[in-house]
Amino acid sequence: MEEGDFRSNITVVGLGLIGGSFAMALRQFNVGRIFGIDIDESVLNKAVACGVIDEGASNADEILCKSDMVIIALYPRDTIEFIKNYAGYFRPGTIVTDTCGIKQPIIEAAKKSLGSDVEFVGGHPMAGNEFQGFEAASRDLFFDTNYIITPHESNSESGMAVIEKLAAAIGCKCVTRIGAEVHDRMISFTSQLPHIVAISFANLMMGEKDMNLFTGRSFKDATRVAVLNKELWTQIFRMNNLNIIDRIEDMENMLHNLKNAINAQDESCLQILFDNAIKGKRKII
Amino acid sequence: MEEGDFRSNITVVGLGLIGGSFAMALRQFNVGRIFGIDIDESVLNKAVACGVIDEGASNADEILCKSDMVIIALYPRDTIEFIKNYAGYFRPGTIVTDTCGIKQPIIEAAKKSLGSDVEFVGGHPMAGNEFQGFEAASRDLFFDTNYIITPHESNSESGMAVIEKLAAAIGCKCVTRIGAEVHDRMISFTSQLPHIVAISFANLMMGEKDMNLFTGRSFKDATRVAVLNKELWTQIFRMNNLNIIDRIEDMENMLHNLKNAINAQDESCLQILFDNAIKGKRKII
Numbered sequence: 001m002e003e004g005d006f007r008s009n010i011t012v013v014g015l016g017l018i019g020g021s022f023a024m025a026l027r028q029f030n031v032g033r034i035f036g037i038d039i040d041e042s043v044l045n046k047a048v049a050c051g052v053i054d055e056g057a058s059n060a061d062e063i064l065c066k067s068d069m070v071i072i073a074l075y076p077r078d079t080i081e082f083i084k085n086y087a088g089y090f091r092p093g094t095i096v097t098d099t100c101g102i103k104q105p106i107i108e109a110a111k112k113s114l115g116s117d118v119e120f121v122g123g124h125p126m127a128g129n130e131f132q133g134f135e136a137a138s139r140d141l142f143f144d145t146n147y148i149i150t151p152h153e154s155n156s157e158s159g160m161a162v163i164e165k166l167a168a169a170i171g172c173k174c175v176t177r178i179g180a181e182v183h184d185r186m187i188s189f190t191s192q193l194p195h196i197v198a199i200s201f202a203n204l205m206m207g208e209k210d211m212n213l214f215t216g217r218s219f220k221d222a223t224r225v226a227v228l229n230k231e232l233w234t235q236i237f238r239m240n241n242l243n244i245i246d247r248i249e250d251m252e253n254m255l256h257n258l259k260n261a262i263n264a265q266d267e268s269c270l271q272i273l274f275d276n277a278i279k280g281k282r283k284i285i
Numbered sequence: 286m287e288e289g290d291f292r293s294n295i296t297v298v299g300l301g302l303i304g305g306s307f308a309m310a311l312r313q314f315n316v317g318r319i320f321g322i323d324i325d326e327s328v329l330n331k332a333v334a335c336g337v338i339d340e341g342a343s344n345a346d347e348i349l350c351k352s353d354m355v356i357i358a359l360y361p362r363d364t365i366e367f368i369k370n371y372a373g374y375f376r377p378g379t380i381v382t383d384t385c386g387i388k389q390p391i392i393e394a395a396k397k398s399l400g401s402d403v404e405f406v407g408g409h410p411m412a413g414n415e416f417q418g419f420e421a422a423s424r425d426l427f428f429d430t431n432y433i434i435t436p437h438e439s440n441s442e443s444g445m446a447v448i449e450k451l452a453a454a455i456g457c458k459c460v461t462r463i464g465a466e467v468h469d470r471m472i473s474f475t476s477q478l479p480h481i482v483a484i485s486f487a488n489l490m491m492g493e494k495d496m497n498l499f500t501g502r503s504f505k506d507a508t509r510v511a512v513l514n515k516e517l518w519t520q521i522f523r524m525n526n527l528n529i530i531d532r533i534e535d536m537e538n539m540l541h542n543l544k545n546a547i548n549a550q551d552e553s554c555l556q557i558l559f560d561n562a563i564k565g566k567r568k569i570i
Contacts, residue, residue, distance in 0.1 A: 126501040146498055176498045186499040189489070194503040197482055200539035202565035203558055204474070213431055213461045214471040215569055216411040218479040221506040226566035230559045237547050237555060248544045252537055254485035259533045262522050270522060273488055274515045280487035281511035284500060 008068035011035040012053070013060070013082060015043050017128060018099050019073030020137025023052045025170035028139060035063045043134045064089040069162070072098045076235045080109040083120075092117035097163050099125055101187055102240045103150045103180035111152060119159040122150040122180060124187070125172065130227045143171035150180040188243035189250075192236065195225050196248060202226035293353035296320040297338070298345065298367060300328050302413060303384050304358030305422025308337045310455035313424060320348045328419045349374040354447070357383045361520045365394040368405075377402035382448050384410055386472055387525045388435040388465035396437060404444040407435040407465060409472070410452065415512045428456035435465040473528035474535075477521060480510050481533060487511035 009032040012019045023034055036053035037060050038044050044056030057063050064070065064086060072079050079098050083106075090096060096118055100106050103122050110120035126146040129136070147167035149160055160177065167175040178186075201223045205211050237244060261269040294317040297304045308319055321338035322345045323329050329341030342348050349355065349371060357364050364383050368391075375381060381403055385391050388407050395405035411431040414421070432452035434445055445462065452460040463471075486508045490496050522529060546554040 126499070128501065145501065148498065174498060178498065183499075186493070186496075189493065190496065190499040190504040191501055193486070194507040196540065196543055197486075197507060197536075198503070198566075199558055199562040200536055200543060201478070201482075202562035203539055204535050204565075205568070206561050206565045208471070208474065211471075211475065212569060213433065213459060213463065214411070214468075214475040216413065216430065216476055218483070218510045219475040220569065221509055222479040222482060223566050223569060224506055225503045226562040228559065228562065230556065230563075233559065234552055234555055238550060238552075241547050241550070244547055245544055248540050248547075250489050251482075251485055252540055252544075254488055255481065255533050255537055255540075258481055258485060259530055262526050262529055262533075265523060265526070267519055267523075270519055271515065273484055274513065274518065276491050277484040277487035277511040277513065278515075280489075280491045281483075281508050283490070284497060284505065284508060 009033045009035065009066055010069045010071065011037060011063050011067040012071045012073055013037045014073040014078075015040075015047050015053070015056075015134050015137070016073060017132050017134075017136045017141070018125065019071065020047070020052070020134040021127070021139065021141035022071050022073060022099075022170065023047065024137055024139035025142060027052055029169060032068070033066075035067060037063055046134060060086050061089050064094075065091055067091065067094060069166075070094055070096045072096065074098075075232050076100045076102050076106060076239050079106055083109050084113050087113040087115065087118075090114070090118045094118050095121060095159055095162050097121045097123045097166075099123060101191060102236055103183045105239050107150060107152050107180050111154065116154070119154070119156060120152075121155060121159050121163045122152070123163050123167070124148045124150070124183065125167065125170075126191070130225050132229045132232075140171065142167075144173045145171075147172040147175045148183055149175065149177045150183050151177050152180070184240055185243050188240055188247045192240060192244050193247045193251060195228060195233065196244070197251070198223050198226040199228070294318045294320065294351055295354045295356065296322060296348050296352040298322045298355060298357045299359040299363075300325075300332050300338070300341075300419045300422070301358060302417050302419075302421045302426070303410065304356065305332070305337070305419040306412070306424065306426035307356050307358060307384075307455065308332065309422055309424035310427060312337055314454060317353070318351075320352060322348055331419060345371050346374050349379075350376055352376065352379060354451075355379060355381045357381065359383075360517050361385045361387050361391060361524050364391055368394050369398050372398040372400070372403075375399070375403045379403050380406060380444055380447050382406045382408045382451075384408060386476060387521055388468045390524050392435060392437050392465050396439065401439070404439070404441060405437075406440060406444050406448045407437065408448050408452070409433045409435070409468065410455075410457065411476070415510050417514045417517075425456065427452075429458045430456075432457040432460045433468055434460065434462045435468050436462050437465070469525055470528050470531075473525055473532045477525060477529050478532045478536060480513060480518065481529065482536070483508050483511040484513070 012023045015038045033054040036056040047053045297308045300323045318339045321341040332338045
């Protein structure tokens with residue numbers, strides 16, 4: 001495959017929310033053939049029937065040997081399993097990427113399992129929502145979102161450029177290269193901690209009656225992602241556990257500061273916390 | 286004023302986000318005259334110029350004596366001050382309501398200050414956003430929101446019905462009567478705790494670089510209300526401090542449970558927390 005050339009055969013592994021959306025977004029371009037791999041035959045049939053993929057298979061062997069690019073859109077643990085199990089089936093020269101929200105264990109597994117004739121580029125499309133499955137997929141899912149590529153020492157400039165071009169093509173507003181370690185720390189802050197808080201809110205409200213009478217937009221926003229994909233988040237919490245525990249402790253400390261300021265009616269301390277909150281929020285685009 | 290009759294003179298005290306929106310929403314109906322009271326003359330001029338109010342004054346005396354209904358849309362501390370200072374100026378038979386997110390201290394002040402010929406009905410329109418001032422007001426602000434009325438022992442059925450009809454008229458989907466004590470506890474959960482968490486998130490991110498590369502929708506939602514009205518929230522935190530401290534401790538305990546489950550890789554405990562989160566969130570309309 002030429003650098004930045006999508007007129008090649010692309011395989012999407014896992015036609016869920018992310019993989020399905022990838023296939024739908026790519027369908028708009030002049031790519032070669034789009035293949036889909038999924039354990040659920042009914043999803044494959046649906047994806048073929050609506051023209052999102054050209055051909056589907058639940059057995060990866062027969063598809064990988066004719067793919068120039070493979071986008072693995074599975075949960076983290078399954079991504080690692082897939083790489084291990086199919087390492088020998090990728091065609092030489094294939095560019096393989098993933099979509100996991102946690103990067104260090106994925107990169108390590110890829111480096112360990114894949115031969116030098118296959119290039120693995122770690123990627124994290126920061127898209128998604130509280131829904132799941134092919135039914136929830138949309139070609140617009142990536143529009144205006146961030147995409148992070150986590151380079152490692154065996155990556156080539158051209159390999160990374162292909163994934164960057166892919167991300168730009170599907171609509172991402174910002175594609176950045178960041179080391180996997182930094183990624184895993186930052187993402188524990190911006191994605192995993194909001195989920196932790198939403199889970200906490202929703203658990204706290206289990207004991208309350210007539211909650212709907214008292215909800216405004218701030219509560220709805222704070223709990224939006226509480227309806228989560230359990231399997232995905234179990235894996236993420238396990239694989240990024242140390243960072244997540246640090247972030248929970250950061251939140252606990254900040255809540256403690258606020259509680260002390262409210263308890264002591266310390267308005268000057270509150271003003272500082274308010275000013276920082278306003279400044280901090282204004283930095284977010 | 287007749288029960289449920291808006292063909293009477295209504296005064297809105299404070300033409301900010303809430304008061305301005307009240308006046309704009311009422312303007313659509315066949316009410317008598319709409320008066321505005323505000324300390325900012327330029328806001329009054331603007332409101333008259335765009336036809337939202339018929340007449341404005343920064344001095345309440347001259348307006349209150351010709352008002353059948355008074356909607357006080359000031360911050361909590363200022364609402365109490367206004368009630369105290371102008372208790373003698375309301376016309377006999379006036380229905381006075383407020384819009385504060387904290388109710389016990391307001392009801393107490395009203396009961397203490399107002400004569401028996403004036404009926405105070407405590408109200409909390411659960412509308413608002415991260416903006417403030419007349420510029421941000423909109424006649425649609427209350428559409429599809431909750432409105433809570435907090436009855437006290439001197440309220441008449443007809444007095445409360447007027448405010449219920451008012452809330453329905455401006456677009457609220459659900460108008461409920463709840464005791465002030467229950468209100469103040471529940472609101473610490475559904476409104477004040479989400480703000481506490483948003484403030485914490487935004488403070489935590491002050492020390493981080495390149496945050497925008499890592500943000501997705503969950504982070505944006507979690508921090509939306511961090512750009513807050515400092516004066517309003519200082520007053521709310523002071524006046525509902527005991528409930529808020531309890532809610533922060535509830536959140537600290539839940540975060541602690543999650544941290545322990547993640548730390549111990551206790552997947553069965555995580556599953557329970559996830560299941561409760563999903564069930565809890567699904568209860569929210």
